[in-house]
Amino acid sequence: xxxxxxxxLTQEEDAALMSASLAVIVIGASGxxxxxxxxxxxxxxxxxxxxxxxxxxxxxxxxxxxxxEFLQSISKNFKKGKDDLKADFLKRCFYFAGQYxxxxxxxxxxxxxxxxxxxAGSKGEANRVFYLAIPPTLFVSVGxxx
Numbered sequence: 001x002x003x004x005x006x007x008x009l010t011q012e013e014d015a016a017l018m019s020a021s022l023a024v025i026v027i028g029a030s031g032x033x034x035x036x037x038x039x040x041x042x043x044x045x046x047x048x049x050x051x052x053x054x055x056x057x058x059x060x061x062x063x064x065x066x067x068x069e070f071l072q073s074i075s076k077n078f079k080k081g082k083d084d085l086k087a088d089f090l091k092r093c094f095y096f097a098g099q100y101x102x103x104x105x106x107x108x109x110x111x112x113x114x115x116x117x118x119x120a121g122s123k124g125e126a127n128r129v130f131y132l133a134i135p136p137t138l139f140v141s142v143g144x145x146x
Contacts, residue, residue, distance in 0.1 A: 021122035022055040023113060027142055028133035029059025029095060030073070038133055039074040039093075046089045047082055054120045058113055059095040070095035092120075100138055106145035 003011060024042060026034050045051050059070065071090050078086055096112055098105030117126045130146055132139065 021117055021120065021126040022052050023058055023117055023126055023128045024055065025058045025060060025113070025128060025130045026133055027060050027100075027130060028138075030061035030063040030065060030070070031133055033133040034059070034061075035074055036077050038131060040077045040079075043075075043078045043086070043089050046092075047079075047085050051092075054122065055092060056113070056116045056120050057089075057093045058109075058116065059093065060098060060109055061095070062097065062099060064097045065095055067095060100134075100145060101141040103145065 026038055026042075028034055029039075039057075042051070042057055059074075065073070071093060074093065075086060075090060094112075094116060096109045098109055113128075114126075132142060134142060
């Protein structure tokens with residue numbers, strides 16, 4: 001019988017999980033929910049070693065924002081005293097401004113996301129998780145875009 005890791009997986013399962021490519025896409029990344037809850041939760045996962053090393057955290061929202069402004073806005077609610085982990089986590093993050101109902105913006109975002117996944121070490125296929133931090137009235141247009 002195989003020994004289980006802290007995640008409750010066999011060592012082989014744990015190794016496969018941690019070597020997999022992952023992109024977490026936060027839709028509505030410039031909003032309060034994302035800044036106050038979603039990104040701090042993702043940062044906590046990073047601090048506890050629960051994100052694969054190749055994980056990319058992508059934000060998509062309508063608000064125009066420069067990269068540094070975005071990083072500053074999401075990190076305001078991170079736990080204090082973890083500056084080394086904070087810098088490492090923020091290297092994984094990027095932001096894309098686009099309209100939720102624009103297929104052209106979604107196509108551009110996909111291209112940027114593929115580049116980020118490749119840079120992180122993805123070999124073609126990547127696992128993607130979409131987190132919708134948006135009002136339910138936007139779900140249909142975002143779903144079509146995805």
